[in-house]
Amino acid sequence: MGISKTEDFTKRQNEIATLMKALSHPARIAIIDYLLSVDTCICGDIVNELPLAQATVSQHLKELKNVGLIKGSIEGNAICYCINEKTFVKFQDYLSGIFKKIKVQACC
Amino acid sequence: MGISKTEDFTKRQNEIATLMKALSHPARIAIIDYLLSVDTCICGDIVNELPLAQATVSQHLKELKNVGLIKGSIEGNAICYCINEKTFVKFQDYLSGIFKKIKVQACC
C-alpha cells in the first residue's frame, strides 16, 4: 500500500480504516458471508467454498484473524474458524456514529 | 493490490469490497469526518485540514468520488465537495444485512 502516514490520524480513524481494509476484498466478504451462513463452525470447507488456492485462502483468513473479525480454534487436525462478534459490534458502533450524521444536504 | 479475481465473486460482494476499500485509509476516514462536521460544503479547506500534500489529498478525494461516497461541484474557481448520502445509505443497507446476522456463537 505504499507508505501511509498512520501516525498523523486519530486512533479511531486508524481503527476504522484497518477494519475496512480487512473487508476490502471480495474473497474476504465471501468468507464472512459463508461463516455467517453456517451455524456450526467450519474450517477447511472455506477452501472448497472459494475459487482460490489453499494458500491464498489461508492468507485471507490470516488477515481477518489479525484484525479480530474472525477467530480460529484447533479441532484435532483441523482449524475451526468462526465470526468474532465482539469486533463486529465495535465496527458497527463506529459506523453508526458515522451513519447517524448522514443527512440529505444541498451541495454548495 | 495485485491481480484480484473479482469476476469470481458476486456483484454484491464486489460492491461491498469496493466501498470498504475506498474507506480503508485513515486519510479518507478523516475526509469523511470533516465533511460530516461542516454543514456547508467545503473544498480546498480539506487540504489545510489534513497533514498531506495537495496532490495526495486530491488523489484521496478522487477515490472517494469514484465510488460515489462524495460528490464535487464547481464553485467558480474552486471545487466544493460534500457527502453523497445515497451511497452511504446503500452501504448502510449492505452492512445492516451483515450485522443483523451476527450473534454470539460458540466456536466449535
Add this chain to the structure above:
DNA sequence: AAACTCTATCGTAATATTGCGATATACAAA
C-alpha cells in the same frame, strides 16, 4: 493580458497486496 489561486494530473520512488506453487508443521490413522 499578467499574475494569482485552486485543483487535477503526470511521473516516479517506496512499499503493500494478491495469488499460487512449493514446502513446512502438526496431528491422525494405519
Add this chain to the structure above:
DNA sequence: TTTGTATATCGCAATATTACGATAGAGTTT
C-alpha cells in the same frame, strides 16, 4: 513408524497503493 490430511508459511511474480514535487488547466483579479 509410515502415510495421509489439514493448515500455515516461504518465496516469487504481477500489480496496486501511497505520497509528493512538478506541471497543466481553468477561473479570478488586477
